[in-house]
Amino acid sequence: MYKKEVRGELILGNKSYGDITNDILRSQEEKAPLWWWISFAVFFVLMAIGLGWAVPKTIMKGIGVWGNNNQVAWGWAIINFVWWIGIGHAGTAFSIFLLVFRQKWRTSINRAAEAMTVFAVLAAGLFPAIHVGRPWDEFFIFPYGPNSRGLWVNFNSPLLWDVFAIATYLTTSAIFWYIGMLPDFATIRDRSTGIKRTIFNAMSFGWVGKMSSWRKFEDALAILGGLAMPLVIAVHSIVSTDFSAGILPGWHETIFPPFFVVGAIFSGFSMVVTLMVLIRKAFKLDDYVTDDHFDAIARIITFVSLIMGSAYLIELFIAWYSANKFESYVFIDNYMFGHYSAPYWWMVIFNAFLPQLFWFKKIRRNLTAIFIITIGVNIGMWLERYNIVVPPAAEDFLPANWFEYAPTIIDKWVYLGTIGLFGVGVLLFIRFIPMMAMNELKQQAKRHTELKPTDIQYHAIKKLLNDE
Amino acid sequence: MSKIVAVYSDDKKLMEAADMLVEAKAPVEEIITPFVIEELLEKFHVKSNIPLLAFFYGVFGVTSVFAALYYTFVVDYPLNIGGKPSLSLTFPVLMFIGTVLITVLSTVGTFFYQDKLFPGKHPDFSYPGINDDKMVVLVDKSKLSADMEAKLREIFEKTGAEKIDEV
Numbered sequence: 001m002y003k004k005e006v007r008g009e010l011i012l013g014n015k016s017y018g019d020i021t022n023d024i025l026r027s028q029e030e031k032a033p034l035w036w037w038i039s040f041a042v043f044f045v046l047m048a049i050g051l052g053w054a055v056p057k058t059i060m061k062g063i064g065v066w067g068n069n070n071q072v073a074w075g076w077a078i079i080n081f082v083w084w085i086g087i088g089h090a091g092t093a094f095s096i097f098l099l100v101f102r103q104k105w106r107t108s109i110n111r112a113a114e115a116m117t118v119f120a121v122l123a124a125g126l127f128p129a130i131h132v133g134r135p136w137d138e139f140f141i142f143p144y145g146p147n148s149r150g151l152w153v154n155f156n157s158p159l160l161w162d163v164f165a166i167a168t169y170l171t172t173s174a175i176f177w178y179i180g181m182l183p184d185f186a187t188i189r190d191r192s193t194g195i196k197r198t199i200f201n202a203m204s205f206g207w208v209g210k211m212s213s214w215r216k217f218e219d220a221l222a223i224l225g226g227l228a229m230p231l232v233i234a235v236h237s238i239v240s241t242d243f244s245a246g247i248l249p250g251w252h253e254t255i256f257p258p259f260f261v262v263g264a265i266f267s268g269f270s271m272v273v274t275l276m277v278l279i280r281k282a283f284k285l286d287d288y289v290t291d292d293h294f295d296a297i298a299r300i301i302t303f304v305s306l307i308m309g310s311a312y313l314i315e316l317f318i319a320w321y322s323a324n325k326f327e328s329y330v331f332i333d334n335y336m337f338g339h340y341s342a343p344y345w346w347m348v349i350f351n352a353f354l355p356q357l358f359w360f361k362k363i364r365r366n367l368t369a370i371f372i373i374t375i376g377v378n379i380g381m382w383l384e385r386y387n388i389v390v391p392p393a394a395e396d397f398l399p400a401n402w403f404e405y406a407p408t409i410i411d412k413w414v415y416l417g418t419i420g421l422f423g424v425g426v427l428l429f430i431r432f433i434p435m436m437a438m439n440e441l442k443q444q445a446k447r448h449t450e451l452k453p454t455d456i457q458y459h460a461i462k463k464l465l466n467d468e
Numbered sequence: 469m470s471k472i473v474a475v476y477s478d479d480k481k482l483m484e485a486a487d488m489l490v491e492a493k494a495p496v497e498e499i500i501t502p503f504v505i506e507e508l509l510e511k512f513h514v515k516s517n518i519p520l521l522a523f524f525y526g527v528f529g530v531t532s533v534f535a536a537l538y539y540t541f542v543v544d545y546p547l548n549i550g551g552k553p554s555l556s557l558t559f560p561v562l563m564f565i566g567t568v569l570i571t572v573l574s575t576v577g578t579f580f581y582q583d584k585l586f587p588g589k590h591p592d593f594s595y596p597g598i599n600d601d602k603m604v605v606l607v608d609k610s611k612l613s614a615d616m617e618a619k620l621r622e623i624f625e626k627t628g629a630e631k632i633d634e635v
Binding site: 016017018021143151152154155156161164165167168171172175179182183186187189190191201202203204205206207208209210211212213214215216217218219220222223224227228230231234238438439440442443 | 477498499500501502503504505506508509512514515516518519522536537540541544545547549552556558559561562564565566568569571572573575576578579580582583584585586587588589590591592593594596597598599600601
């Protein structure tokens with residue numbers, strides 16, 4: 001439970017309910033600022049080149065235009081896929097884990113995190129879709145009935161689970177996001193006129209905040225949240241079995257499912273923070289996204305970073321302890337001291353060491369430092385996926401087969417294209433949709449039912465904090 | 469002019485009014501708030517059967533996905549994959565994912581159906597500020613005795629309703 005007396009106010013400035021509506025809707029009721037147009041243009045160009053040139057080229061010519069080869073058959077496509085899926089876990093991790101754990105400080109951030117999820121999963125889904133080489137045959141993946149060969153799909157394959165898991169995840173997170181927005185769309189509907197009113201009338205589904213509606217709304221969201229929480233764990237565990245069900249040293253690891261799930265939450269949280277720093281600065285929402293919010297997220301990132309660091313150590317230990325030549329080649333000869341040592345050590349620095357700076361309160365409350373560290377984590381997490389996908393495959397059991405991997409310009413543009421897609425999505429979101437859940441913020445601001453800690457709890461916690 | 473509307477902008481006062489309304493056994497039709505006030509829902513014993521229905525959707529999901537997997541992989545076309553049994557221990561993975569998908573879609577469908585929400589629907593009640601910062605208590609006037617109406621108006625005035633209106 002969040003204790004205002006101990007952890008500070010969630011919303012500063014003693015806002016009335018009307019103030020909250022006005023503050024959050026300012027971003028869409030005023031004209032778009034110059035920076036919005038400039039960044040929109042940049043992301044749009046990236047998206048246009050990536051999705052308008054690199055992706056069609058891949059589909060027309062085949063994936064031979066990428067840097068993939070016989071040894072490294074997955075390359076950047078799967079690196080980016082796993083990276084985006086990881087970022088896409090932010091919404092659920094943030095919004096739903098914190099909902100289930102009753103962390104009220106989530107309310108200022110959950111809407112943006114859920115939006116990110118939807119765009120990131122869209123970007124992620126693109127990669128396997130074009131990586132199969134013949135997207136027009138993709139319907140084979142779905143069990144629509146015995147296909148032309150009289151076969152059913154292989155329900156034992158993690159690659160097939162991925163299709164279902166990601167489709168379900170995208171559906172669930174999009175629905176969770178949208179249902180949560182119904183009351184806010186109704187607020188906009190009531191305030192606007194003309195065409196805007198028509199659009200938001202359609203989008204708000206005729207919502208009126210009746211008691212009976214709120215009861216159903218809360219129950220439906222709780223059910224969705226409760227189902228999405230284990231789903232997140234399932235989705236990334238399944239992504240990890242794409243690797244760990246293989247026999248390649250470096251992939252064949254039982255640690256992968258938890259390792260991937262934690263890594264996903266790590267990169268997701270970091271991306272949320274990166275965005276929230278920008279949103280707070282750009283829209284001057286200091287009263288809603290306070291230093292206490294960043295402090296709380298930074299603590300979680302520090303904790304998760306320790307788990308990541310331990311996982312890296314366990315991998316090295318097992319590689320040595322197993323006394324398996326191939327295993328220790330990947331981890332000790334190749335990662336630590338070989339010619340893949342640069343991405344490996346940068347990964348360790350960005351993911352395991354840099355976030356440890358958050359142990360200092362000054363850094364937890366310094367926006368620039370937070371921004372730099374979380375960008376570092378995002379780079380580190382991309383490198384982690386690179387380290388998993390490329391080195392073990394490029395140098396496996398038989399040295400005669402070894403083949404180095406380098407991405408082509410098309411690989412790079414497909415990736416930049418998805419960054420453009422994500423950026424365009426997020427920019428449209430902050431311009432046209434209330435970027436914080438107004439109804440939930442108002443619930444935090446309500447006056448009469450603040451649950452107070454008992455006197456004994458209060459003094460004990462206060463004393464602890466003072467001693468610190 | 470068949471409904472009395474009492475407008476509040478302070479939830480503290482609204483809760484006071486709610487206490488008195490429950491005590492007076494007033495036939496309150498609805499209370500409309502811009503955000504959920506759990507205590508209010510508890511006070512008026514507002515319940516929904518969505519959690520129960522969701523459970524049944526879940527049970528349906530598990531069984532139907534299992535049945536589908538069993539039919540395709542054991543009955544219709546048992547593939548020999550490395551000599552492993554057709555009724556595979558990996559089934560729970562897809563059973564879980566399928567159950568989530570089925571439950572999510574049907575729960576949301578139920579929510580929309582029960583609350584009669586659909587794209588483009590016009591709100592069935594509107595009053596300035598109800599989705600912004602105003603909380604309103606709605607009472608159907610036709611169901612009120614003259615005594616009760618006087619009592620309600622007294623409660624609304626006493627608890628500091630900003631406005632008592634009729635629509």
